[in-house]
Each structure stands twice: as structure tokens, then as C-alpha cells.
Amino acid sequence: MKKTYKIEVDCANCANNMEEAAKKVPGVKDCAVSFMTLKMKVEFEEGAEINAVMKDVCAACKKVEDDCEIFI
Amino acid sequence: MNKKQKNLLIRIIIAAVFFVPLYLISEGIVRVSLPEPAILVLFLIPYLIISHDILRKAFNGMKNRQMFDENFLMTIATIGAIVLGEYGEGVAVMLLYQVGELFQSIAVGKSRKSITELMDIRPDYANIEVDGEIEQVDPDEVEVGSIIIVNPGEKIPLDGVIEEGDSSLNTGALTGESRPRDVTPGDEVLSGSINMSGVLKIRTTTQFDESTASKILDLVENAASRKSRSESFISKFARVYTPIVCFAALALAVLPPLFIMMTKIGMDDYSGIGAIWGDWVLRACTFLVISCPCAVVISVPLSFFAALGGASREGILIKGSNYLETLSKVRTIAFDKTGTITKGNFAATAVHHSPIKDDKLFEFAALAECHSSHPIARSLQAAYGKYIDASRVTDVREISGCGVIAVIDRLEVAVGNEKLMEKIGAEYHQCHSVGTIIHIALGGAYCGHIVITDELKENSKEAMDALKKAGVTKTVMLTGDAKSVAAKVAAEVGLTDYRAELLPADKVACVEELLAGCSGNGKLAFVGDGINDAPVLSRADIGIAMGALGSDAAIEAADVVLMDDDPLKIAKAIKISRKCIGIVRQNIIIALGVKLVCLLLAAIGVANMWVAIIADVGVMILAVLNAIRCMYVKKL
Numbered sequence: 178m179k180k181t182y183k184i185e186v187d188c189a190n191c192a193n194n195m196e197e198a199a200k201k202v203p204g205v206k207d208c209a210v211s212f213m214t215l216k217m218k219v220e221f222e223e224g225a226e227i228n229a230v231m232k233d234v235c236a237a238c239k240k241v242e243d244d245c246e247i248f249i
Numbered sequence: 250m251n252k253k254q255k256n257l258l259i260r261i262i263i264a265a266v267f268f269v270p271l272y273l274i275s276e277g278i279v280r281v282s283l284p285e286p287a288i289l290v291l292f293l294i295p296y297l298i299i300s301h302d303i304l305r306k307a308f309n310g311m312k313n314r315q316m317f318d319e320n321f322l323m324t325i326a327t328i329g330a331i332v333l334g335e336y337g338e339g340v341a342v343m344l345l346y347q348v349g350e351l352f353q354s355i356a357v358g359k360s361r362k363s364i365t366e367l368m369d370i371r372p373d374y375a376n377i378e379v380d381g382e383i384e385q386v387d388p389d390e391v392e393v394g395s396i397i398i399v400n401p402g403e404k405i406p407l408d409g410v411i412e413e414g415d416s417s418l419n420t421g422a423l424t425g426e427s428r429p430r431d432v433t434p435g436d437e438v439l440s441g442s443i444n445m446s447g448v449l450k451i452r453t454t455t456q457f458d459e460s461t462a463s464k465i466l467d468l469v470e471n472a473a474s475r476k477s478r479s480e481s482f483i484s485k486f487a488r489v490y491t492p493i494v495c496f497a498a499l500a501l502a503v504l505p506p507l508f509i510m511m512t513k514i515g516m517d518d519y520s521g522i523g524a525i526w527g528d529w530v531l532r533a534c535t536f537l538v539i540s541c542p543c544a545v546v547i548s549v550p551l552s553f554f555a556a557l558g559g560a561s562r563e564g565i566l567i568k569g570s571n572y573l574e575t576l577s578k579v580r581t582i583a584f585d586k587t588g589t590i591t592k593g594n595f596a597a598t599a600v601h602h603s604p605i606k607d608d609k610l611f612e613f614a615a616l617a618e619c620h621s622s623h624p625i626a627r628s629l630q631a632a633y634g635k636y637i638d639a640s641r642v643t644d645v646r647e648i649s650g651c652g653v654i655a656v657i658d659r660l661e662v663a664v665g666n667e668k669l670m671e672k673i674g675a676e677y678h679q680c681h682s683v684g685t686i687i688h689i690a691l692g693g694a695y696c697g698h699i700v701i702t703d704e705l706k707e708n709s710k711e712a713m714d715a716l717k718k719a720g721v722t723k724t725v726m727l728t729g730d731a732k733s734v735a736a737k738v739a740a741e742v743g744l745t746d747y748r749a750e751l752l753p754a755d756k757v758a759c760v761e762e763l764l765a766g767c768s769g770n771g772k773l774a775f776v777g778d779g780i781n782d783a784p785v786l787s788r789a790d791i792g793i794a795m796g797a798l799g800s801d802a803a804i805e806a807a808d809v810v811l812m813d814d815d816p817l818k819i820a821k822a823i824k825i826s827r828k829c830i831g832i833v834r835q836n837i838i839i840a841l842g843v844k845l846v847c848l849l850l851a852a853i854g855v856a857n858m859w860v861a862i863i864a865d866v867g868v869m870i871l872a873v874l875n876a877i878r879c880m881y882v883k884k885l
Contacts, residue, residue, distance in 0.1 A: 183251075
């Protein structure tokens with residue numbers, strides 16, 4: 178299951194940090210953040226509760242870059 | 250400007266309004282007597298207004314053990330300056346740093362916007378007819394083979410074939426070509442094109458995920474995630490650089506004063522021990538401000554980002570910044586022939602030994618072949634170029650492997666190869682031209698022949714010249730065609746070399762051989778039309794697929810996709826990459842050069858905080874402006 182989210186972030190490096198952080202969240206199989214398009218592509222593990230996982234992803238991203246925003 | 254940027258701008262203005270009179274007072278330019286603590290408190294107002302978010306980020310960074318970033322540098326430097334009584338400088342550094350941030354954010358936003366204009370091909374809905382009523386649905390939900398309706402002004406949401414309606418399409422977002430394309434029933438249309446004039450009914454041939462628009466979007470969106478060597482160098486560099494600079498600053502603040510105090514050398518220059526510490530700590534703070542790596546860290550990805558965007562606006566999709574880097578080093582290019590250098594459509598180029606007028610000969614040939622859809626027949630029909638009245642043609646006999654004999658206006662016309670002429674006993678002339686020869690006999694009497702060749706693309710020759718100018722030293726054509734044809738094409742276009750009569754597998758071997766011959770840093774590119782050459786595309790250092798609109802295999806196998814089939818775009822892509830890499834180099838050299846000089850000046854106490862600010866923000870603005878230049882590629 179793949180989903181794309183719109184994000185807001187200020188710098189390319191912050192986007193990379195978000196990607197790294199989101200990849201470590203349980204339930205996320207893979208994640209790619211594009212600073213260019215301001216989009217976050219998340220691939221979820223089989224059977225993952227998407228809303229709950231995305232909440233964790235948000236929290237993880239806020240921790241590394243508190244200025245970021247993920248529009249769920 | 251978005252909300253965040255407006256917010257920042259307002260903060261900058263308010264802080265500046267507070268700051269300027271205060272600075273004038275503290276420097277004694279405007280005489281108002283205020284006690285020292287009052288001045289400090291007053292300065293803290295603009296300081297907090299302008300820097301609260303940076304202070305918070307620096308604090309959070311420390312909390313999360315990711316402390317060495319530019320927020321941290323700025324916080325330490327400005328707090329240091331304020332503690333040492335340099336209130337004005339402390340606030341000014343933050344103020345100008347934020348001006349730089351705002352500027353950079355606007356610049357990135359602008360380039361993002363112009364790049365997302367290309368993204369505009371994403372269709373939002375599809376119209377389908379349900380029980381006689383038109384309904385808007387998500388393009389995701391439309392099944393293959395459904396009929397969708399596209400009104401004028403709407404984007405075509407899914408690839409398909411026109412069932413009903415005529416219109417012209419704007420394919421600019423896909424190809425960079427601004428001329429509209431006329432379409433009629435039976436024509437294939439691609440998602441992402443804009444329907445300009447008439448209502449179209451289209452039978453879809455793909456799922457949304459597999460449609461051209463989705464594929465292109467996917468490609469562009471993922472381009473930014475393939476990092477070039479310079480980009481990864483910069484991010485690694487920043488990771489090591491910031492801590493090193495912090496420790497260097499710490500050393501600068503602590504070691505010299507200790508040295509002076511222990512050895513008493515130069516002690517006379519200072520009024521006391523406090524002054525020694527104050528001087529060196531301030532130097533360390535200046536050092537920190539200068540060292541901020543933002544100029545490089547921001548401008549390098551921005552350059553690539555802008556170049557990818559500029560290129561895609563020209564119909565050149567580059568799958569990642571790493572390919573941009575490779576492309577700039579291309580010295581050898583191998584070409585496929587058909588569809589790349591030549592049009593891949595066959596056209597009549599000459600008429601020989603004809604006793605009747607050329608037009609008349611074409612008329613007979615076209616009429617005789619009027620029922621055939623073979624490429625040769627079609628090229629004859631195209632050469633005639635007028636309406637073909639099939640009712641004049643009777644008794645068409647197709648003679649397999651030879652040609653056609655038909656009766657036109659009660660005259661027996663034979664159109665075909667040498668074998669056909671032998672068969673009907675007509676005395677034909679051999680032809681020494683290169684290409685497919687079509688002999689014609691009227692009423693059994695030989696009437697000359699038409700030479701059909703694959704036409705060169707209009708721009709092929711120009712493209713080779715442009716490539717030579719761009720520094721490509723070796724251009725080789727790989728083709729399965731006969732040697733004589735290959736030699737002729739190579740000479741006409743100005744290729745340096747050619748290999749003929751190759752089987753598809755031989756092409757890979759040829760590319761391997763060329764790769765081995767590439768000396769040093771020169772890279773090899775292969776240009777093909779994506780049909781049958783996926784293995785070669787992936788074997789070359791960089792695979793360029795042209796005219797790839799709608800060809801899935803090519804889009805997948807190639808690293809660079811030219812949306813239309815103009816060979817001039819190859820040189821353009823190389824020029825874009827050269828420009829981009831050039832700008833990246835300029836930025837790295839200028840930014841690091843200026844910083845290094847200023848760091849030295851700060852360490853020996855020549856550069857004060859103001860020089861530091863200019864070195865930091867000034868260089869960043871210059872670098873960002875320079876990076877934005879990558880986007881302007883139209884005139885390359």
C-alpha cells in the first residue's frame with residue numbers, strides 16, 4: 178500500500194532528515210521525501226493501520242525538524 | 250509569498266524598526282543617555298522578535314542530539330556577541346541571517362513553482378457517461394476500455410484512442426512543443442495533453458497508474474531523490490564541517506588568551522585579563538558567523554533542482570541529478586539509426602529513367618498500391634500527395650514478394666521490384682542509388698523507377714554540429730541496415746564513425762567496445778528510440794531515449810528521456826548539464842574561497858562582525874542567485 182502526502186518543509190536537508198526519520202517508524206516499509214515537489218511517498222507494511230502509522234511518522238518528523246508539516 | 254514567508258517578512262520589518270534607532274543611540278550617533286542595562290533590554294526586544302524560532306530550533310537540536318547545524322552556529326555566535334556587550338552586532342547578525350533565509354525561501358519557492366507548472370499535467374478528474382448523464386470521477390477509478398468524454402479546455406486524464414470527435418491538442422506540457430496537434434477518430438491520444446477545440450470521446454487503453462501523465466509525474470518526482478556526487482559530497486561535507494568549525498572556534502576563544510596569559514607576549518595590547526578574553530571570544534563568534542555553510546549547502550541542490558526543472562520544460566526529462574553530472578562528461582555518443590537520426594518513415598527521394606512526368610509516375614504507383622498499408626505503399630501515396638480515386642483501379646493482383654499488378658484507366662500497371670519486372674518481361678535499369686527501388690511498367694513497357702529512402706530528420710545534421718561544438722568528439726551510428734545505407738547516412742549527417750549490419754545483440758557488444766575505448770573521464774551516451782534497444786540503453790554510461798512519449802520500455806530503461814524526437818535536444822541536454830555543473834563549481838569555489846579568506850581575517854582579528862555578516866549572507870544570496878540561473882536554458 179502506497180500513499181502520497183503533501184508536506185511543507187523549508188530546506189533540502191530537513192527533507193532528508195524527515196525521510197530518514199520516517200523510514201525508521203514501525204509499519205513503514207519505505208519512504209521517499211521530495212523537497213522539489215514537497216511530497217512524501219510512504220509505502221506501508223502489509224496490514225499496517227495507516228492512520229496510526231502516519232501519526233507516528235508525523236511525530237518522528239517533528240522531532241528532527243519541528244518546522245515541518247505533513248498534510249494527512 | 251506564502252504565509253510563513255509573510256510572517257518572517259513582518260518580523261524582519263518590526264525588528265528592523267526597533268533595531269535601527271537603538272543602534273544609532275548605542276553608537277552615539279544620536280545622543281540619548283540611557284543606562285547600559287536599559288540598552289541591553291531594549292536590544293533584546295528586536296533580538297527575540299527576529300530570532301525566537303532559531304533559538305528554539307537550536308535548543309530542540311541540542312535536546313535531540315543533532316546540535317551542529319546552522320541554527321546552533323547562529324545562536325552561539327549572537328548570544329556570544331551580546332554577552333560581550335556587542336548588542337548591535339548580535340542583533341544585526343540575526344536580522345541579516347533571517348533576511349538571507351527569507352530570500353532563499355522565496356527563491357526556492359519560485360523555482361519550485363515554475364517546475365510544478367510542468368506537474369500541472371496531473372489530471373484531477375475524468376468524465377464518464379452513466380445512464381446518459383455525464384459524471385466526474387477520479388481517474389483512478391476508470392477501467393481500461395471505458396469511454397471518457399473530454400471537453401475543450403480539459404486535460405485528457407487517461408491514454409486512449411479517439412472514438413468520436415475532432416480536435417487539436419496542446420501537448421506542450423509533455424513535449425515542450427507549442428504547436429497544437431490535430432487529432433481525428435482512430436488517433437491515439439496521451440494523458441496530460443490539453444484538448445483545445447472540440448469535444449472528444451476517448452476509449453481508454455491504460456489504467457491511471459500506467460498512463461503517460463502518471464509515468465512522467467513519477468519520473469520527475471523521483472528525480473530529486475537520485476543524488477549526484479556533488480550533492481552527497483556537500484551533505485557529507487556539512488556533517489563534518491560544522492563540528493570542526495565549532496571546535497576551531499572554541500579553540501580560538503580559549504587557546505590564544507591562555508597562551509597570552511602564560512607567556513605574557515602581547516599582554517601590553519590589552520587593558521586587562523577581561524579584555525583579552527573578550528577580544529578572543531568575539532573573534533571566535535565572528536569566526537562562527539562566517540563559517541555558516543548555508544551558501545553551499547543550499548545552492549548546490551538548488552542548482553540541480555533548477556536545472557532539472559528547466560530541462561523538463563524543454564521536454565527533456567532527466568531522471569536524477571547524478572545523470573546530469575554524467576551527461577556533462579559525455580565525450581562519445583552512439584546513435585541508433587532508424588527513428589533517431591532518420592525519421593523511420595520511408596519517403597520517395599528520386600525518380601530515374603522515367604519517360605513520363607514524375608507526377609504521373611507517382612500517380613500510377615500510388616493508385617496501384619492504393620489498397621496496401623505497407624510502409625512502402627504509404628510512402629508512395631504520400632509522395633503523390635493528392636486524393637487517390639480508388640474507383641479508377643481494378644483487377645488488383647498482389648504478387649507476394651514482388652509487387653502489385655493492377656489495371657488503372659484500362660492500362661495495366663506493374664509496380665514492384667526487379668523480380669516483378671523479370672516476370673512480366675520488362676527491360677529494367679539497375680539503380681546505383683541507395684535505398685529501396687520500385688520499378689514501374691505501364692502496359693508491359695518499362696517506365697523508370699522510384700527510389701525510396703528513409704528520410705533524415707531535418708535537424709540531424711545541425712544536431713551533430715551542435716554536439717561537436719558542445720565537445721563531443723566521437724559520434725558513432727549503430728545500425729542493422731546495409732553498409733551502403735549506413736555509410737551514406739553517416740556522411741550526410743557528419744558522423745565520425747558507423748557500424749552497419751548489426752544484430753540487436755551486436756549493438757551491446759559495440760557499446761562495450763566503445764566503452765572500453767573511452768579514455769579517462771569521458772562518458773559514453775547511447776541515443777535510441779527505445780524500441781528494441783533497452784539493453785543498450787542500460788549498458789551505456791547514460792541512456793537517452795528519444796521520441797519516447799508513450800513508450801514505456803524506453804522511459805524505464807533510459808536515464809534521460811527526450812519527449813519529442815528532435816535530435817537537437819541531445820546537444821541541449823548536454824549543454825544544460827554543463828551549465829549546471831559549471832554553476833555548482835562556481836558556487837562551491839566562490840563560497841568556500843570567500844569563507845576561507847574571511848575566516849583567516851577573523852582569526853587574526855582583522856574582520857569584525859559586520860564583515861562576517863556580509864561574508865555569510867552576501868555569499869549566500871550570490872550563490873542562490875547564481876543557482877537560479879540553471880533554470881534558464883531556453884537559449885542554450
